[in-house]
Amino acid sequence: MNFLAIETSTETCSVALVHGDEVIERSEVAPRRHAELVLPMADELLAEAGLKRQALDGIAVGRGPGAFTGVRLGVSLAQGMAMALDIPVVTVSSLQALALEAPEDDAAILSVIDARMGEIYVAAWRRDADGGVSLLDRERVDTAAALVLPEAAAWHVVGSGWATYEAILRERIPAPILSAEGARYPQARHVAEVAARRFRAGEAVAPELALPVYLRDKVALTLVEQGKA
Structure with a gap:
């Protein structure tokens, strides 16, 4: 099975490609640069493996929790790629991926x-x-x-x-x-490790059902809470 794994929920942007029994990856601690890096990383891995996107059987993604913008980015990219290729998605807890470190x-x-x-x-x-x-x-x-x-x-x-x-x-x-x-972050290779089992178990879902998990809805303190009002 060939699938990409994406993890952008924290300061680290990482992508892994599972190609048969091989796993290759790109990872960089790059706060606020995830949108710039993630697709080029994916394209580099596909080129290294000699694959086109059409050869992918699925997409895996870290679903959070983590930084709101990073979680949204990763899940949105996974959904968009999977929809374009008509392939399923597996979402993996970013805390679970981190635990595998x-x-x-x-x-x-x-x-x-x-x-x-x-x-x-x-x-x-x-x-x-x-x-x-x-x-x-x-x-x-x-x-x-x-x-x-x-x-x-x-x-x-x-x-x-x-x-x-x-x-x-x-x-x-x-x-x-x-x-x-303290300097450990969720990595796409661990998202891939968890996702591989779930793909085999038939637990992948349609792209539109691949949802982020934030654990909280509030993204910032009010001025009162910050003591500025």
């Missing part, structure tokens, strides 16, 4: 994205026997100070939320932290 062992994984406005996008995961991850709780938006986690013997923490709220999160994580990486 953690080391592969028995420790629980906390994926945490800085949501700005004093909040985080967060979810806890466990490793599956096949190397994937499954939810231990639910994906949500919360403050770091209010975070409540399920019981686990140890944790890995990945994501920009750690870089912003490390001191608070250390107080909220009740078990030993085996590793913590």
Whole structure:
């Protein structure tokens, strides 16, 4: 199966191409440049594999949560390409893709994205026997100070939320932290990893049913909330 995976929900813009058993990718930390980079990245990967867009069997995309503009961009591009090519789409949680950046062992994984406005996008995961991850709780938006986690013997923490709220999160994580990486972002190769299983399971949807997940509707503080009025 040939399919493209797109992940633009955070500071990193990344695209991966699954071509049979091979996965090739392009990834760059490039805030505010995703719209400029994502299609050229896709075209470079197709050219490297010697494929035309018409050879694609599907599109996978990180559905969020993350930056509103980045999530919208990724999902809109996936929908547009899939509609033009008459192929299905698989959407993948960006928090799930981020969790796959953690080391592969028995420790629980906390994926945490800085949501700005004093909040985080967060979810806890466990490793599956096949190397994937499954939810231990639910994906949500919360403050770091209010975070409540399920019981686990140890944790890995990945994501920009750690870089912003490390001191608070250390107080909220009740078990030993085996590793913590604040400069980790969801990557298209992990979107592709999850999507490959879903394509095989027949879980792809029509492009118009591929929807973003924001977890919150509010994108900015009011002047009153900012203390400016």
